[in-house]
Amino acid sequence: MPGTNKTCGLIDRWSVEITAKDADRLEEAAALVPPGTKVPVTFLPGETFEARVATARRVRELGFVPIPHISARRLHSEAELRDFLAALRREVGNDHCFVVAGDPPEPLGPYPDALSLIRSGMLAEHGIKRVGISGYPEGHADIGNDKIWQATRDKRDLLLQGGHDFAIVTQFGFNAAPMLAWVEQVRDAGIDATIRLGIPGPASVKRLLGFAARCGVAASASVMAKYGLSVTRLLSNAGPDRLVEELAERFDPARHGDVLLHLYPFGGLRATAEWVRDFQARHGCAIGG
Ligand SMILES: NC(=O)C1=CN([C@@H]2O[C@H](COP(=O)(O)OP(=O)(O)OC[C@H]3O[C@@H](n4cnc5c(N)ncnc54)[C@H](O)[C@@H]3O)[C@@H](O)[C@H]2O)C=CC1
Numbered sequence: 329m330p331g332t333n334k335t336c337g338l339i340d341r342w343s344v345e346i347t348a349k350d351a352d353r354l355e356e357a358a359a360l361v362p363p364g365t366k367v368p369v370t371f372l373p374g375e376t377f378e379a380r381v382a383t384a385r386r387v388r389e390l391g392f393v394p395i396p397h398i399s400a401r402r403l404h405s406e407a408e409l410r411d412f413l414a415a416l417r418r419e420v421g422n423d424h425c426f427v428v429a430g431d432p433p434e435p436l437g438p439y440p441d442a443l444s445l446i447r448s449g450m451l452a453e454h455g456i457k458r459v460g461i462s463g464y465p466e467g468h469a470d471i472g473n474d475k476i477w478q479a480t481r482d483k484r485d486l487l488l489q490g491g492h493d494f495a496i497v498t499q500f501g502f503n504a505a506p507m508l509a510w511v512e513q514v515r516d517a518g519i520d521a522t523i524r525l526g527i528p529g530p531a532s533v534k535r536l537l538g539f540a541a542r543c544g545v546a547a548s549a550s551v552m553a554k555y556g557l558s559v560t561r562l563l564s565n566a567g568p569d570r571l572v573e574e575l576a577e578r579f580d581p582a583r584h585g586d587v588l589l590h591l592y593p594f595g596g597l598r599a600t601a602e603w604v605r606d607f608q609a610r611h612g613c614a615i616g617g
Pocket residue numbers: 370371427428429430431432433440441442443462463468470471475476479480498499
């Protein structure tokens with residue numbers, strides 16, 4: 329039988345992260361993305377507030393579910409958070425968002441981490457019902473594991489107390505085994521939320537290694553070779569086929585719970601959407617799932 333239900337089940341309901349610059353590209357790729365797909369919009373430096381709101385609005389108008397990212401350390405003031413959430417509510421009407429600390433070594437304003445932003449209560453005040461938080465299957469280069477796990481438990485507690493649903497979306501990786509081992513740790517910590525495992529879309533070796541370095545993601549030659557990349561052929565391209573197939577082989581719904589995939593389209597949105605379509609076809613999955 330071509331493909332297993334596990335493979336199709338894992339790739340079904342995939343989400344895809346875009347930047348404010350990707351709005352036009354999303355329109356071009358829209359026919360390849362199932363209606364209702366979750367489309368997080370990153371919160372990068374150098375983008376205007378208006379561009380982030382306008383992108384989220386385009387996402388919704390194209391029939392997808394926008395999930396604006398909010399980077400706590402990049403906010404300069406309480407007013408900036410309030411204005412952003414109010415503009416989202418007015419112009420997008422989203423009830424999901426994703427909260428992350430953000431890379432600045434020092435916070436630019438009153439929110440040093442995701443927890444402090446959640447604690448402000450402003451998400452609920454602006455109609456946000458479901459909140460995504462980060463996950464690190466391979467740990468974080470600068471933040472200790474104890475701190476990360478404590479933050480995860482604290483964010484879970486505070487979100488549930490505030491009446492929010494939550495989900496965990498992970499940093500991308502190239503290696504299936506640590507991803508599922510980490511999912512088991514999350515479940516053993518009593519957290520049964522949906523987990524979206526971050527995986528790169530198809531891209532050149534050069535781009536993948538560049539993003540891995542920039543985001544603090546491990547990309548050893550041996551892991552990359554297994555992923556299907558040759559570090560000596562920087563312009564060659566590779567997709568996450570083997571990674572997803574290995575995840576599906578090892579995936580045990582009874583043990584791992586609700587696990588979905590989150591694609592980071594470093595090589596382009598259209599190439600990513602085409603990769604999902606072709607992967608589903610190769611594995612005999614129903615169209616759009
Ligand atoms: N933009 C994105 O999509 C992603 C960004 N990241 C980066 O991961 C880091 C952690 O974010 P969260 O998991 O939301 O953390 P968090 O807000 O849950 O904080 C966890 C702990 O780490 C500390 N911390 C957070 N950011 C830090 C930083 N930049 N430098 C030093 N200590 C920091 C916090 O004070 C707290 O004790 C940030 O640097 C974030 O930008 C990670 C994944 C995806």
